[in-house]
Each structure stands twice: as C-alpha cells, then as structure tokens.
Amino acid sequence: MDSFYKYHVFFCLNQRDPGAERPSCANCNAQEMQEYAKKRVKKLGLAGPGQVRINKAGCLDRCELGPTLVVYPEGIWYTYVDESDIDEIVDSHLANGKIVERLKIDQ
Incomplete structure (x- = not known):
C-alpha cells in the first residue's frame, strides 16, 4: 500500500519545565522552524496528499542532539539551527529526495 504522504515530517516541540535535567527543543525556536x-x-507547491506533510510532535527523545525533526517513511533524523538549515532540508530532501548529510543525526 502506498503511503498517503510521500514525506511526513515531525518537528519536536517539547517544552520542559525550567531547570529540567534535559534540554527542550521548544527552547531552540522549534515552533518557529516548524511553522x-x-x-x-x-x-x-509540495504540500498535500501524495506529497509532504509537516506536523508538530511532542518529545521525540533525542533532546541532547539539539532541536530535532524526523522524516518518514525513511526515518531520517535531522537537527537544525535556523531557516537556512530548514531550507536545505526542504530543498534537498523533501523536494529532491537527497538526504542532507551535514544535518543528519545518526540513527
């Protein structure tokens, strides 16, 4: 069966309480980067059924690796810093199917 979306992207937007032992993606502009x-x-023109869906997620449990997102169906994990990193992920991976090695998190 074909997937409803070619790529389904989940951005961790988890927010931990101040003083928590682990970092939070929400403290690294994750909400803004997801939007x-x-x-x-x-x-x-990449959004919609058969193409790309960008979603919010709770904790993806990769907190120590910086803000994270995961692209399915491949299960490719990325970290990012700013809009230029997001542009690279969108332009390379989501538009052209080429993984961005420099932003990839080891499985």
Missing part, C-alpha cells in the same frame, strides 16, 4: 517549514513547503 517556517510548513509555509515553505506550501509555497513550493
């Missing part, structure tokens, strides 16, 4: 990715995918 940016969603708008960028839509602007490029």
Whole structure:
C-alpha cells in the first residue's frame, strides 16, 4: 500500500519545565522552524496528499542532539539551527529526495 504522504515530517516541540535535567527543543525556536517549514513547503507547491506533510510532535527523545525533526517513511533524523538549515532540508530532501548529510543525526 502506498503511503498517503510521500514525506511526513515531525518537528519536536517539547517544552520542559525550567531547570529540567534535559534540554527542550521548544527552547531552540522549534515552533518557529516548524511553522517556517510548513509555509515553505506550501509555497513550493509540495504540500498535500501524495506529497509532504509537516506536523508538530511532542518529545521525540533525542533532546541532547539539539532541536530535532524526523522524516518518514525513511526515518531520517535531522537537527537544525535556523531557516537556512530548514531550507536545505526542504530543498534537498523533501523536494529532491537527497538526504542532507551535514544535518543528519545518526540513527
């Protein structure tokens, strides 16, 4: 059976309490980057059934690796810093199927 989306992307938006032992993706502009990715995918005409879906997620349990997102169906994990990193993931992986090795987190 074919997947409903070619790529389904989940951004960790978890927010931990101040003073928590582990970091939170929400403290690294994860919400803003998720919203940016969603708008960028839509602007490029990549959004919708059979294409790309950008979603929010709770904790993905990779907190110590920086803000994280995961692209399914391949299960490719990425970290990012800013909009230029998101642009690279969208342009390379989501638009052209090429993994961005420099932002990839080891499985």
